[in-house]
Amino acid sequence: xxxxxxxxxGVGGLGVPAALTLAKRGAGRIALMDPDRVELSNLPRxxxxxxxHVGLPKAVAAREQLKRRFPGLEIDCLPWAxxxxxxxxxxxxxxxxxxATDSPAAKxxxxxxxxxxxxxxxxGGVLGFSGQAxxxxxxxxxxxxxxFEEPPQAGEAxxxxxxxxxxxxxxxxxxxxxxxxxxxxxxxxxxxEGRLLTLEAANVARTRVIDVRARxxxxxxxxxxxxxxxxxxxxxxx
Amino acid sequence: MxxxxxxxxxxxxxxxxxxxxxxxxxxxxxxxxxxxxxxPGVRERLLDQKGDLRRFVNVYLNGNDIxxxxxxNSTVKDGDDISIVPAIAGGR
Numbered sequence: 001x002x003x004x005x006x007x008x009x010g011v012g013g014l015g016v017p018a019a020l021t022l023a024k025r026g027a028g029r030i031a032l033m034d035p036d037r038v039e040l041s042n043l044p045r046x047x048x049x050x051x052x053h054v055g056l057p058k059a060v061a062a063r064e065q066l067k068r069r070f071p072g073l074e075i076d077c078l079p080w081a082x083x084x085x086x087x088x089x090x091x092x093x094x095x096x097x098x099x100a101t102d103s104p105a106a107k108x109x110x111x112x113x114x115x116x117x118x119x120x121x122x123x124g125g126v127l128g129f130s131g132q133a134x135x136x137x138x139x140x141x142x143x144x145x146x147x148f149e150e151p152p153q154a155g156e157a158x159x160x161x162x163x164x165x166x167x168x169x170x171x172x173x174x175x176x177x178x179x180x181x182x183x184x185x186x187x188x189x190x191x192x193e194g195r196l197l198t199l200e201a202a203n204v205a206r207t208r209v210i211d212v213r214a215r216x217x218x219x220x221x222x223x224x225x226x227x228x229x230x231x232x233x234x235x236x237x238x
Numbered sequence: 239m240x241x242x243x244x245x246x247x248x249x250x251x252x253x254x255x256x257x258x259x260x261x262x263x264x265x266x267x268x269x270x271x272x273x274x275x276x277x278p279g280v281r282e283r284l285l286d287q288k289g290d291l292r293r294f295v296n297v298y299l300n301g302n303d304i305x306x307x308x309x310x311n312s313t314v315k316d317g318d319d320i321s322i323v324p325a326i327a328g329g330r
Contacts, residue, residue, distance in 0.1 A: 006321065010329055012329055012330040013328070013329055013330050014329040015329070042330070086255040099329075100329050101327075101329055102327060102328055102329040102330040103327055104294070104325060104327045107325075107327060124329060125325065125326040125327050125328055125329060126326065126328045126329060127247050127248060127327075127328045128247040130246065130326060131326075132323075132325075132326055139302040147296065148293065148294045148295075148296065148325040148326075149293035150293040151292060151294060151325065151327075151328075152294040152324075152325060156294070162284075165328050165330065170328075170329065174302075181258070189290070196323070198321075198323060200257070202257075203257055206244065206257060206258075207323075210298060210301065210321075210323070211301070212303075213303060213306060215305070
């Protein structure tokens with residue numbers, strides 16, 4: 001497996017199951033990034049924490065718990081927020097990024113900086129019984145801005161506070177995200193590269209995977225590269 | 239034309255909890271208009287004040303992103319499948 005570390009941004013409903021899955025699947029080095037502290041309301045779905053951790057920084061508490069169960073796992077602890085000022089210096093240290101954040105702004109920041117730095121990442125989101133995940137390999141596949149051109153502003157989209165979040169749904173998406181990271185580090189193509197998983201846990205027949213095309217005009221430039229590649233192939237044909 | 243519209247979680251409170259509804263319409267825009275008549279509030283969640291699709295919402299017609307078809311003017315036929323896919327950001 002590629003020895004480069006995996007960054008998990010957000011140690012919550014998505015990030016905790018992602019970290020546990022990476023540990024169980026033999027990842028060598030991960031980093032946990034989150035500025036928040038453990039709250040009592042986190043405990044039902046962030047199963048790595050107990051009441052004894054309430055008030056501790058999530059990244060610190062999760063590192064402690066993971067090290068007890070997986071002593072060979074190297075874990076960097078980054079108990080602060082990813083923001084425009086530090087994103088480049090943080091992201092460039094890692095081989096793959098798992099977006100386990102809970103805000104549209106953070107998701108688009110991760111997309112924009114990973115695209116700029118050519119770092120693959122997997123987007124994830126959950127709301128109620130629904131979840132989404134998509135892997136972005138910059139230069140190869142559509143990015144988050146190809147899919148959604150802009151993040152919703154405050155009040156434009158339903159929040160978790162309004163629609164709720166179901167712990168097992170977040171866990172399922174977090175596990176999928178970790179699997180994508182493991183695939184990448186094994187040199188395998190991620191299953192969700194340029195494909196959006198829409199998980200409908202309350203009616204699984206509605207769960208689908210949608211092909212996401214690179215959008216012409218998107219700053220990531222994937223559509224232009226795809227067109228150039230297509231033109232090149234046409235030129236090569238006799 | 240009657241099409242099936244798959245309703246995402248954030249809009250289900252407007253459809254009485256239904257995750258799929260059948261709606262008439264000859265184009266995606268007409269389907270949204272008819273959806274609004276039956277379930278007031280849906281259009282505002284999907285379209286901006288200019289009547290364009292909001293930039294954090296995608297609509298798929300039989301699995302194809304309508305931005306790569308004829309956008310909201312994409313024509314639909316009986317039995318077509320429309321999916322509304324908004325960005326969802328939860329993860330805590």
